[in-house]
Amino acid sequence: MSTFLNPVVLSVLVLMGLSLARLNVVLALLCAALVAGLASHLTLAQTLDAFSGGLGDGANIALSYALLGAFAVAIARSGMTEWLAGRIIRRLGGHPAPGQLRRVRNLIIIVLLVAAISSQNIVPIHIAFIPILVPPLLGVMSRLRLDRRLAACVLTFGLITPYMVLPVGFGGIFLHIQLGPSLERAGLSLPADQLPIAMLIPGAGMVLGLLLALLRYRKPRDYRPVELPGEEQHARLSRRNVIVAVVALASALALQLYADSMILGALAGFLIFTAGGVVPWKESQDAFTQGVKMMSLIGFIMIAANGYAAVVEAGHQVPALVAAVTGNLHSGPLAAAVLLLLGLFVTLGIGSSFSTIPIITTLYVPLCVALGFSPLATAALVGSAAALGDAGSPASDSTLGPTAGLNADGQHDHIRDTVIPTFLHYNLPLLAAGWLAAMVL
Template identity: 55%
Template sequence: MNAVILAVLLMLGLSISRVPVVAAIVVSAIAAGLSSGMDLQTTINSFEAGIGAGASTALSYAMLGAFAAAMAQSGIPQFIATKFLGASADAGKWMLFLALGLAAIMSQNVIPIHIAFIPLVVPALLGMMTKLHIDRRAIACVISFGLVTTYMILPVGFGGIYIHEILLANIELAGLAVEGVNIFEAMWLPALGMCLGLLFALLVSYRDPRSYQHSEEHHSNTHSEQINLKPLLVGAVAVVLAFAVQLFTNSMIIGALSGFAIFSLSGVLQWRSVDDTFIQGMRLMANIGFIMIAAAGFANVIQDTGEVTTLVNATASFVGGSAALGALLMLVVGLFVTMGIGSSFSTVPIIATLFVPLSLQLGLSPLAIVALVGTAGALGDAGSPASDTTLGPTAGLNVDGQHDHIRDTVIPTFLHYNIPLLVFGWLAAMVLSS
């Protein structure tokens, strides 16, 4: 069996069996190296060489956790929660879906902080979600939709990076001129598939109420009549400063640290409790950080095996001259590669050099090739245990230990987004080549 397929299936199987995700990633990376012909020491060296790439991201999320812990004491999230509770249960649920969906969309462009908003907002809303009996799997689907669909189709912020600097740039490097290609025309069908997946999740799969235990330790008091103005003002200043510093320095670490400093220096956090709050917040995001570090090592092993090229070559030999079968199998290959690596941004440079020549050989049009590579890269981003698109929602929804990463985030987002992306990505390749 191809090492990429073996590693991804093993990682998913171990994760579903409740093996810790970090352990599942490490074991799967070793299995990938050994099955590809690498010896154990070479595999370990490759893994360790790759983990450094995830260190910056891990520290960024740890700092965000500290900022989130300080933010929880400002009263801003609790103040927002009272507005949702002021509405009826059904209206409050849909208002929450809309608010978090818009926050996820704007986190990609208007205020490009990606998943940084999740630990700042979601944990303080858990008490309100519990009172409204909202199924947290629906929340995970809403947030994942906003994160993925936005960068797929809107060439602004992270979408601009994905579309122009990664997708189109790597397709051009692979030998296909993309000047004049309309990205909306290429990607609107895959984006439609994402929309249908979201609607099915909210209206069918997770429409029924779901009960969670109420924990005073993690759920804020959203009924408080007393609003302390100073923490609210300090919190607002801290948020604005953190976002401004991040945009200016392009560093999530420095931005989060700046926001935390405002809470400390203003007196909202008592000086004797600053260290405890900081450590508590870092602990909140520790799991996601270690998973991102392990995922970077896994990605490096996958690339060093050379098995992605082998997988694509086997696909080319199997399909013969069938454009329909070739497009479908390339999407499936993209799904496996992205689920293993955990990032569409890292997947496209790997698959573009292989998919473009094969697509040209099959007679696909430039628009169809852009749609195919763009969809193949995004496939698996929602649904991978190692993707920040799934790790982010889990980090916010599992603060009280009642939201399982695999069963409540990974599997729901995989089913509701990767299946529609496969169907509508293939349909786009066929329609745009006709």
């Protein structure tokens, strides 16, 4: 019973409960932070100071999303998005055959999957592509009656699985900069080429979850036709607009890769659209405001999530939670299951597997060594426990990113249409796969 009274557990339960009750996620995070701080015996002033101190860590990504929203509106005003959607709809015709609808639905799913996977390694821009690629496709997806919960699951799979198993791009950061060095600092040395092997079985669990989502959400779902921000004032597609759009997209991508800054890339793209006349100078303020409105909730959630994480860190209750739960464990199978569940609770609130690894590694490694887990099994446990919160956390960019694109017309609920589906289809298989990896490696 004392485990459930741990401030980390209490705060995560409050966060998930309030989110499921449809309270705004920002307010739910603030309430969870207050519970975490006060239950950790911090004063109200200390809790608020820690929360305020952590807010700045989320400002960069919040501003990035605001600028990406403005960039997406500029693309919509170029006429390219409506042209693309129109071509697909014209190909479907007035009364498309079921087989034709199925082929186009499958094509869109494949495009989203390839784009998400590529964003982790081939073109490492992470979630930056979503507000640009997904909103223009919403009209077509509605015409196809494509269940956006499936689109959310596909995007989340592509944002998480590659970094778990592929040691390039963000996978290189996760495996070789975070996981490997953290294990070594905790006293466990593992060759770098063994880290992807340790994560293969957990990665297979993610694949299983994707297959289950493809089956679960294959049935059509109806959405009402809604005009997206920027479409009502789009420019007529012309050769000039196409050239400006290509230059803007290429410049945004090049600058982001060169400077590792979504802010700089999106800013450059928006300014090129303005300088090229696609967004007239006198309308640039309105276009920028529309983009910020479209992405503002996502930015606020990310800022609040960093404040919550700062309160949890200031309370120093994660080590106490692990000690309380694992103090009497002597069975390897039971210990593996408990450690994975602990990782799930810790990461659900923080929302970032990359940030969680340093926290849990120092706690997990000594226990795994004492219980006789192999180095590969220990790496699989730590990596899986960290990745668990990325799918299914209200504060994870791997769930916030898909929502940012799919909710551009206000018909995709973050909790019920992204968080719950990804939690069920990825966290549960990943729990089982992580446990299996710990047993067989």
